[in-house]
Amino acid sequence: MRFGPLYAGAPPSPLSVHRHKYASEPACTTAYLDAAASGTFEKPAACADCGQEWVPLRPGHSPEARHVRTSVAIDSTKHTAKPGQLFSRRRLRSTLPIRDDSGRLAGHAVATFTGEVTGDEALVDSLATLQRVRIGGRKTSHGAVTIAFSDTGATQLWVRDDGVLVFALSSPAIFVDAEGRPTNAPTDGELSRVLGCDATVVKAWTRWDTVGGWHGASGLPKPTETVVTAGSTYAVRLADPPRANLAALVAQGVGLRRHEGFGHIGHYLMPTRSAAEVEAAAESLAASVTEDDLLPFVAFRYAQGVIPADLADAIRAAAADDSLVAEAAALARRYGGAFTGARDAKKAEQLLALPPAKVNAIVTRLEQ
Ligand SMILES: [Zn+2]
Structure with missing residues (x-):
């Protein structure tokens, strides 16, 4: 049984992912770009x-979740505060503030943390029956949680068409070289052994950190390790992709001290724009289409002043998939008929040469 890390919200995104500077x-086709998807592993400029x-x-964080509480030490004989003896504890709040779009406080929600548990199905099922669970330190007064399980299925790793495996860590990992010095990636030997085929790390996107901690049961500090952070991402060339045992890699994890939670490999998740952001962007784009943008294409309003639904669909499909451009142009040619067909086919091609988001916005305006 393996317990993955708990996160308030989504785990960190892969470090190979890039965002717009501002x-x-x-009109941007995509808000994020993954360098791990490119042939050279480089991002376009x-x-x-x-x-x-x-x-x-940059890894996101929620500073509001942390809270410092300062108390006085109590004299055990007099049951009064000991003069000059204050102590502070850093805790996580049980509720988190919710803010509206303009950043004003809109209420509070119960703090929820999500993580993965993998292992034998019967054991995982018996975990789901547990009640009155407490996690973390100071459990007499802190850390009461209710737990809920849902089946997310086995972690699927991403193997590119050219046989390069890409995976990202969902918890920090500790790697050392043959001399025991910290390194930022698993060795080819470790990966080849677990995967059962020759594997070579060809690119790593990582960030350094240190992790210590306190071992509650023994009351001793844990050793402080140099780690790479969660979100660190590796591109690994596989000599024989169909033979590589990806499930074993996920089940075992990578690096040292894995049973303590280091070196977890998680679902590979690209960050996404929220539905509200996508809608707001589409609306503002449709509003940004000027009469001059629209003018060359008003001829497509063949059906009582609006663009026919099948032509709108064909143009939207072609905006997403270049191989459908000829089909959309042929449809425009049919609508134009003997009189303007040839010109309208050209206009469809001209429209589809614009960025896809702009094409969609213009089609939306032609539907109005
Ligand atoms: Zn852009």
């Missing part, structure tokens, strides 16, 4: 749609 523009530089995603 806010992305409504700038966004093709708005020209902004791509910069690494």
Whole structure:
């Protein structure tokens, strides 16, 4: 049985993911870009749609979740405060503030943490029956939780078409080289052994940190380790991808002190824009389409002043998939007929040469 780390919200995004230097523009096809998806593992210098530089995603954090409580020490004979003896504890709050779009406080929600438990199904099922669980330190007065389980399925790793495995850590990991010095990646030997085929780390996106801690049961400090942070991402060339035992890699994890929670490999999750952000971007983009943008394409309003639904669908599909451009142009040619068909087919191609988000916005306006 393996217990993954608990996170308030989503685990850290892969460190290979880059974001716009400033806010992305409504016309940008994508807000995030994963260097692990490119053939060279390099990011393009700038966004093709708005020209902004791509910069690494900084790990998010929620400082509001932490809270320091300072108390006085009590004299055990007099049962009064000992003069001059204050102590502080850093704790996590049981509720977190909810803020609206403008950052004003809109209420509080119970703090929820999510993590993965993997292992024998019967054992996981028996965990789900537990009640009155307390986690963390000072359990007589702290750490009461209610737990809920849902089946997320086995962790699927990403193997690119060219046989490169990409995975990201969901907890910090400790790696050492043959001499015991800290390194930022698992050795090829470790990966090859677990995967059962020759594996070579070809690219690593990592960040250093140190992790210590306190061992509650023995009342002793834990050794402080040099680690790479959760979100560290590795591209590994596999000699024989179909033979590689990916499930074994997920089950075992990587690096040292794995049974203490280091070296977990998680679901590979790209950050996403929230539905509200996507909608707001689409709306502001549709509003940004000017009459001049629209003018060349008003001829597509063949059906009582609006673009026919099948033509709108064909153009949207072609905006997402270049191989469908000819199909959309042929449909425009049919609607134009003998009189304007050839011109309208050209206009469809001209429209589809624009950035996809802009195409969608113009089609939306033609539907109105
Ligand atoms: Zn952009």
